[in-house]
Amino acid sequence: MTTATAEHLRHSVWTTYVFSTDHKTIAKQYLAQGLFWIVVGGLLAGAMRWQLAWPDTKVPLLGEIGPEVYNMLVTMHGTIMVFFVAMPILLGAFGNFLIPLMIGARDMVFPRLNMLSVWTFALASLVMLASFFVPGGAASAGWTGYPPVSAKPVYTGVTWGINLWILGLALEFASFLMGGVNYLTTAIVLRAPGMTLARVPLVVWQQLTAAALFLLSVGPLIAGAVMLLMDRTLGTGFFSPELGGDPLLWQHLFWFFGHPEVYVVLLPALGFVLEVLPVFSRKPIFGYRWIIGATVVAAALSFIVWAHHMFISGMDPRLAMPFSVTTILISVPFAYLIFAMIATLWRGSIRFDVPMLWALGFLTMFIGGGLTGIFNGSAPADIYLSGTYFIVAHFHYTLFSTVFFGGFAGVYYWFPKMFGRVLHGGLGHAHFWLTLVFFNVTFFPMHHLGLAGMVRRIANPLQYDALVPHQWINVLATYGTLCLLAAQIPFAINILWSWLAGAPAANNPWNATTLEWAAPSPPPHLNWGARVPTVHRGAYEYSVPGEPLDWLSQDSAPPARTETGSPR
């Protein structure tokens, strides 16, 4: 109930760095955990790719991988990347860091709930990590956990691994429910004077839409997770046809959440790009209000598209056409968003700083993923493509571009504000170009593999005669993956070295207009001096005609009026 009360001002090492209620520290705690999980999730992917290129040979450090371990790698890679990398970094870290600063608040409205949220996430991380070390190993029923495989321990040989997987996800959901309630309430009640909803920066709109989407979509999956746990431990029959249940029920509950969840991850990253593009084009964002409208429409539509994940599941085929229609419909608001981004670039004074490179990388790569989405959303095409590497290629073009291209745009753009240090430009350029090239080397050929008939989640493609002639593509993709992993080394060096010894950052190194750049770098506890800023204008006033500077900060007062009443 309190914001910035006296207890906020008492500091010790524990309350400053560990049990902190400061939204900026909590953001860094989310970031640190997300970065840890990137390493785990990335190495799991490396091991998977090794097995696919050179089946049943010894993976460096891991030894030989059988099909069971391969299933575990697939499952945990997907789970970790979506729930323990994308969400803590894009929502947890950036939502926490940006929302109070960008709306001119001193902190979240419920700072202690915020702390509880990050520590609940830490507990979820611990449970998920522990699941690797229990007898039987970690979950291996796929990141979507489809029954019947997931519902009966004998089908996978994994008992506690899947139980802990459900528990870890439940804790993660609890963490982000607390965070989401906090974000939405903060933005409703704590905006600075003058910060009307039509002046709120787009990334905040995206974070809030994502938070609302998560709150409203996760419920049925929570119910489904309780059912799955009861099927596994108490012998209920929700997913067992012999008891009157139905395995398809899980797919409906999972994807009712699963599709909005894709946008929970996408929207914040889209927000980073929407912030970066005007700053490095020195132009106002194109169609601010329409972008908000398109976002809300896309979010609403995401509740009625879920069965496009289930065209070959055996559901009633009469459902296919309605869900195809809604799926194709959802490309309308997204096409608008993409066109708004391109229109923002149009005739801008484009600066190719590192954040801008990542933003442009997101834009181009995401368009690739969006186009293949049209194939998948159309039931007749998807019946052929579903469950193949074409799908793997599609969702890596969308999700990798979101989480990594979008995420890195955010990291490189806000690092100076977060840590008060400047990142090294050369290392940033190397990181970007290597990632761009090897991302495409890894994932582009997978479209072909999928069309050639390689299905997902097989541990050894050489067992299938039809796939043997295409094995060189698997080898190529694996070399791509190993290089993609190595391409992250310049990033690791850059953030560590810059964090410890980088040049101090100015308050507003990019000449940007939004409020966080009006605070010191890094912002102190409670963000602002004696008074919070007063907002006088919208978030994207770049290159305003007649102004001496090509940017007007949101808190800069309007020019004094002359006696005749006209400005200046």
Add this chain to the structure above:
Amino acid sequence: MIAHVEIPGLPAGIAPGKVAVWWFLASEIMVFGGLIATYIVFRLGGSGWAEASHHLNVTLATVNTLVLLTSSYTVVQAFVAAERRDARAVRGHLALTILGGFIFLGLKAVEYTTEIRAGFTPGTGIFWSFYYMMTGLHALHVIGGIVVNGAVLATEGVSVRHPHRVELAGLYWHFVDVVWIFLFPLLYLA
């Protein structure tokens, strides 16, 4: 150090706690909404549900419904008392509300026991899977409501400093009550 910390831009009449509780309840509605929708779809598409349902104890469940409804009344009275800053009445009404919660759980335990003794376990069939899951999840929410009301009782029942906390606890308690209003006819009467 900052001496003065203001809460800027807080529109009059919007209490942060209330906004947050409503967002939380919206997500809870989706949990039970998804569950109830699933139950209805399965029941419409299956057979044998009504016979299984006849083994439930409608009398005890009716008493339980009345107990929960009464506790919703007492929690409103607790809020009325809190607005008067009458800590003694807050204490009394919240204690009655919590008592109602415990009576509900006690009767539910009696029901579970007789049903399991009669051989109806969660694995007996799909109706029983839904029955135990839906009432069990609801019972967990009743326990949660008892904890919340207890926490409010421990502070506001001594001296009323934050009357809105009684209101927020009451909002949640009403939600738990409303869920039961849906579960009772769906499981026992239909």
